[in-house]
Amino acid sequence: MIRNFIEWVMGPMGRIAVLITALTFFSLAAFGIYQTQVPPDQPIEFTHKLHVGLGIQCLYCHPGALRGPSPGLPTQTKCWGCHQQMEKTFTSEKLAVLVDYVQNNRPIEWVPVAQVPDFVHFTHRPHIAAGLNCEDCHGDMTKVEIAQNPQVLNMGWCLNCHKTRHANEPEKLIKLTDCGTCHY
């Protein structure tokens, strides 16, 4: 039985079947990888490029980054504070979605793009306090339309930065490469 199957696989039809299977797997894999690289669909096509380009500071909408673990997402009242004064809000097709959310008092279901696994305790505050800018990790948002992640947020990437920035400060280096600093 097995011998017959192997003989068939080694024959011309078998080789084609193996090729098709392999191609299927590869394309699925490629699709999977692609999926991790494209920004997810958001309920509103919010353009960071435009808002940051207008001179709005990151911390205006994400103030938690300065004080705690999570930067936070802006409330609808914050969006509406500016947008209700703009004529375009009520004429633009893209902004109709926002108007719909606000007027029907429905929460906007944003999909976060920069994620670390649950076993990592990431805190924004010390990073800002150490003088990092938002774009050092999140990329230049003046060039990005819908929020996307410029790099894979894995441990090697964290450690790489910790090591290069503090190569000459052994005390800090020890603290910042200790497992318990992030995994506790």
Place this chain on the structure above:
Amino acid sequence: MSENISRRDFLKLATVGAATTAVLTGCGPASRYIKREPYMEMPEYTYNGLSTYYATTCRECAAGCGLIVRTMQGRAIKVEGNPNHPVNLGKTCPRGQITLQGLYNPNRVRGPLKHARGEGLYDTNFQDAPPNLSWDEAVQVVADALQASAGVAFLLGTAPDHLFDLSSELANSIGAAAPIRFGASSIFEARATLSKATEDLFGQAAMPFFDIGNSDLVLSFGANFLETWLSPVAYSRAYAQMRRGNPKIRGYFIQFESRMSQTAAKADEWIPIHPGTEGLVVAAIGRLVAEAKGGEMPVAFETVDLNTVISEAGVRLETLEHIAQLVVEAFTPIAVPGGGALGLSNGLQIAEAILAFNVLNDNVGKPGGVSLSPLSPNQDVYHSPASAQEMTDFIGRMNSGEIKTLFIHGINPVFELPTSLGFAEALANVETVISFATFPDETAFASDYVFPDHHGLESWGYQRVTTGVTQSVLSGAQPVVSPNYDTRATADVLLAASQVLPFKDEMEFLQSKFAALVGQADGSFSAPEINTFTAYFQQHGGWWKTTSDSVSPSAASALGTNLTVEPAQFAGEGEFFFLPFISPTLGEAGANKPWLQELPDPTTTVMWNTWVEINPETAHELGIENDDVVKIISEAGEVEASVYLYPAIHPEVIAMPFGQGHTAYGRYAQGRGANPANLLGAHFNEAGDLAFAGMKVKVEKTGRKQSLSRLESRIGVYGEGMGEEHP
């Protein structure tokens, strides 16, 4: 390896397979696809991206532990104990932690509705019934019901206290009968017996406080104070203090109970006495202690016959003498009555014998001894929950047609009360039943209207702390999140409907109850006027005295009367004594929370089900094995459950946890396990509490097997399951 496939080809194929598997499984974290809803309108005092913490009071039982709930963007995330709260000092029990699963429970009553009695509040797929009334209509229904004031009755649970106070005032002003409060915990804690015993011995009805924390020898007679009894977190703290608080002495702990409970498992000595002989045993130890101390024998212990005790209780004289010796040598010995010891026909005598034993050891009103719990700051007299006897009288009033409209809040009597009391049948004689249930429980199913109250974490209120601490405590509750559904505070509904009380809403009523505390200097905070007081009350999670003000009762005459402890009467026919106990994990209302269901029982490790504990030797004689389904028959009814062979139970006793066996109550609770309350007959002790441990039952094999899911190995630590059971 076949000769047609080369080693090289094989390796190639294997590599391709491994690579594709690795790539496919590594397509990014699942949390990538979560959604986050920010605030629509953020309260001013929150800061975007930072958690906000609220102090409130746990409502999973009546103990009144203080909680700190972490919220993020308007959602309750995590519950911890309030470190400053005198009851729990930052600790919680599992039920407190899991109160969040009540808040987010998929089966909640989503708004006011009217339905035919017995009709479900969710469909077969557990999708909740949509609300079919507006709140204006609901308030009108309540208003119409309150018009016929004489026929109105309130049946409340043991929490929250502010609603009890409000309905008391309401009932008083419309001329209706005073509200009655009850719950399964009232049955299993026998609070009425404790308060009657203190009244008889100390001349003052109050909830006794047992200061085990400062004691160096604790004799517990069935009191499961590390599980659910009275104030489990406070007593667990005290237990730790007893063991480790004094660097010189490690407190010694002896538990008398016919089944090894979680509390008994923590004891240094577990004495499995014959059921119903707790009173005899304590009297015998009392006599031996009095003899060892010398002097005149107190009248209370004069008539004790040691030989009778030894044969009745099944303990050896050496054991009693050894314990008496420990008592004599201890600095502050204390005896604690509770649980199954009080749920007997002679439960009051047992409680009195145990209190008299404390008097003999001269610990009344002293550190490490018995005192009376202080009243709460805004309380004038101790309100004990109703006894089972009073509840039965109430059911009699329902049956006589005297009660036209019944308001039910905070209790699920159709499930919690023994069927033999006939509550479900009595409902048929009540014209209108209005339930304020948060969850679709059995009683809500059997009601005409359901006007859901908020969940405890969405509610205002306060809870009086009746035991567990020596200072006077009023524990405060506040909403930590805005209501998830179209629910409304029952206090607001009653106020809007009655229009007789001078309060605009619940908050105004609460403030009226705080008025006397404004300006008081001896509390956790002091505020000059009511709004400041309310703000501090929210911030601190309540108001409490900073010094002990427990009452030291007069115990002079306690030893002067003869203690007669008659043998306990057991109802029904059968070879086994039946000992139901409240599940340490589920409590009375935890069955709809999956984390609690998944939490293994501390002694048997069983999850998600009801079991019957039978001694392996007894089971062997009957030919019963682990996981056999047996039928337990009492005079009141019968239930079926799987057997758990439990070596740590008296051979003549079988035990069953209370908490499962729901026929409603949502997707996690319904149709799971069996309810031992169906086996309990309507027998009471002298204080009117149910003699729940005073039943005898028969056990019949059904020939079926139903495996219990349990955490421990099936082979067991005693090697059971290795022999003929599973050849």
